[in-house]
Amino acid sequence: MPNTVVTNPDTIPSSMQAIALIEPNEDIHLSDTQLPVPQCTGNELLVKVEYVGLNPVDAQFAKSGFCLWQYPHVLGLDAVGVVVKAGKGVFPGVGERVMWHASIGEQGVLSEYAKVPNYAVSIIPKQLASDKAATLPCAGMAALISLDKLSVTEGDTLFVEGGAGAVGQFAIQFAKQRGADVFTTASKRNHKLVKQLGADVVFDYNDKALCDKIRRELGPQGFDAVIDIMGGESTIQNIELMRFCGRIACLNPLPNFEQQLMYRRAPNISIVSLGGAWLANSLCAQQRMSFMGNLLLETVANGEITPPEVLAVDFNANAVSAALNKQLAGGFTGKQVVKIS
Incomplete structure (x- = not known):
């Protein structure tokens, strides 16, 4: 040879x-x-x-x-x-x-x-x-692509769904490097972990009043950007938590959206596919x-x-x-x- x-x-x-x-x-x-x-x-x-x-x-x-x-x-x-x-x-x-x-x-x-x-x-x-x-490869690259598609910059409010997962851990850290204010969800036992990684505010994803607590913490304007990791019905909930014309990067297949939600939020939807x-x-x-x-x-x-x-x-x-x-x-x-x- x-x-x-x-x-x-x-x-x-x-x-x-x-x-x-x-x-x-x-x-x-x-x-x-x-x-x-x-x-x-x-x-x-x-x-x-x-x-x-x-x-x-x-x-x-x-x-x-x-x-x-x-x-x-x-x-x-x-x-x-x-x-x-x-x-x-x-x-x-x-x-x-x-x-x-x-x-x-x-x-x-x-x-x-x-x-x-x-x-x-x-x-x-x-x-x-x-x-x-x-x-590193799949989780880290998915986080980086998501942040690039969302054009996350200093001062943005970013919601990272499931911050204690591998994608979430990378996304929190790279988003903080870009100067974003990072909100995330995690089980109570993982709140300390995601805080150490840089999350500014952490919510318990098992909390039945999760959306209300997010709105009280964030105010009426909604998130500038969302990394939607779970997909399905949670995608709809995440869009509801975004500001008008906010940006969302989705890592899983999209659900069926009601037309009224699309008009009311006019989200910029990006798909992440390695x-x-x-x-x-x-x-x-x-x-x-x-x-x-x-x-x-x-x-x-x-x-x-x-x-x-x-x-x-x-x-x-x-x-x-x-x-x-x-x-x-x-x-x-x-x-x-x-x-x-």
Whole structure:
């Protein structure tokens, strides 16, 4: 292979252990399986995966499937690992530790090896632990895209729904860096955490008088901007809490809106979709994810941003199945991370 650089050809096996979805199912039952190690071409890197961060989207699609998937399908989108094979002259090269958010339309990263285009990865600073880096891609990028779409600037009032979740934790911290006044919701046990991250005002999301208390605290004008993390009926409630022509970034599918609400609030609605960068085949959007990854890695490595707590998950089908069910049940703080190798 004169045009390929390899760590040591003898150390890369022909097959690998992976965790796959045999078919979509409500119980999120996954299977341990052996698959061929991916073959790379052109500017693709072969990476020996070290850690995989789990996300709600992994669990949602394990239940419903995805239109582009063939089965068995390897789940997982957020990966950290070491490059073991790269084309000659392709950067980053063999031995570099990298992080990336993978394409939702292709095989995932819950496997011993994975391939990824070189322009979609970010190099991890030496001082940052790999498991910490695995908490960053999906949640951190979703928070950054949301803030950019909302054009959050100094003095804005921003409502971050579910501040103790991974997206919420990143959103609070980056919004405070931009000078926003941040309001958020969390369970009472997590009020201290989100306050430490920078939230100015915290409400108990279980409070039946939540909307009234927000209005009393904020005043009649409503929020300038909202990061809508939960979706569904809460999106309607969040729009009610916005000022006229306010901005909302939605991370989940939109509900059906009543026409009267749209006239009365005239919201500027933005959709946040990391998977869209791959599905639209947008090289610029994929490269932008790499740039956002660089920012996340740099700010965490420098201590400017605190990542979510790592919740370790074993690399076997039963453990990952249970962890994905936990993702949808919620009620935990931190980021579930699978140790692959």
